[in-house]
Amino acid sequence: MAGTALTDFQKKKILDVFNTLYDTNKDGVIELTDFEEAIKKFCSIHKWPKDGDKYIAAKHTMSTIWDGLRGFADYDEDNKVTKDEWLKMWSSCVGDLSTDGDKGFPDWQKNYMEFMFTVNDTSGDGFIDKSEYTTLYTAFGIDKATCETTFDRLAQGTNGKISKEDFKTLWKEYFVSNDRNARGNFLFGKPPSA
Numbered sequence: 001m002a003g004t005a006l007t008d009f010q011k012k013k014i015l016d017v018f019n020t021l022y023d024t025n026k027d028g029v030i031e032l033t034d035f036e037e038a039i040k041k042f043c044s045i046h047k048w049p050k051d052g053d054k055y056i057a058a059k060h061t062m063s064t065i066w067d068g069l070r071g072f073a074d075y076d077e078d079n080k081v082t083k084d085e086w087l088k089m090w091s092s093c094v095g096d097l098s099t100d101g102d103k104g105f106p107d108w109q110k111n112y113m114e115f116m117f118t119v120n121d122t123s124g125d126g127f128i129d130k131s132e133y134t135t136l137y138t139a140f141g142i143d144k145a146t147c148e149t150t151f152d153r154l155a156q157g158t159n160g161k162i163s164k165e166d167f168k169t170l171w172k173e174y175f176v177s178n179d180r181n182a183r184g185n186f187l188f189g190k191p192p193s194a
């Protein structure tokens, strides 16, 4: 677990996604309950009935993701991932990603990326469009206008739709890139903190 020094820009982005997406109840730590809150949001967006098949599958996926995250990042094993633990895990992960392109993300992160694409593509046509993106990130507390301008940056140079292949590339770019103009910086609902 040799860490790589993250740049200030990478740190900001990594903490932004902690605050926006993972710490769903915004109490400063990631716990199982944050994933449960996230499932409620996904179910409400997709109109999945509580305790229906989709709900149960999502719950299973999220609990696997939480176990994976905890295994990598909960260094003191108190069932909470703090911001310090989160940054420590990412410094190790970003080091692996930039030096060994084949190694890629740990499995829990790949599962989360797959799952996020699925929940973001509400219509299920294999692409994320502006309205789907806006629906998801307003549910996570970002205002609509910000979501819309952020999506325009994310989708720059495309026909306004993000494919799964594109999404995977952008996901990696979000965590690794130091280029302030990289499209991937705009993957999670709002531009990176200044």
Ligand SMILES: [Ca+2]
Pocket (backbone or CB within 6 Å): 022, 023, 024, 025, 026, 027, 028, 029, 030, 031, 034
């Ligand atoms: Ca939390």
Ligand SMILES: [Ca+2]
Pocket (backbone or CB within 6 Å): 073, 074, 075, 076, 077, 078, 079, 080, 081, 082, 085
């Ligand atoms: Ca911990």
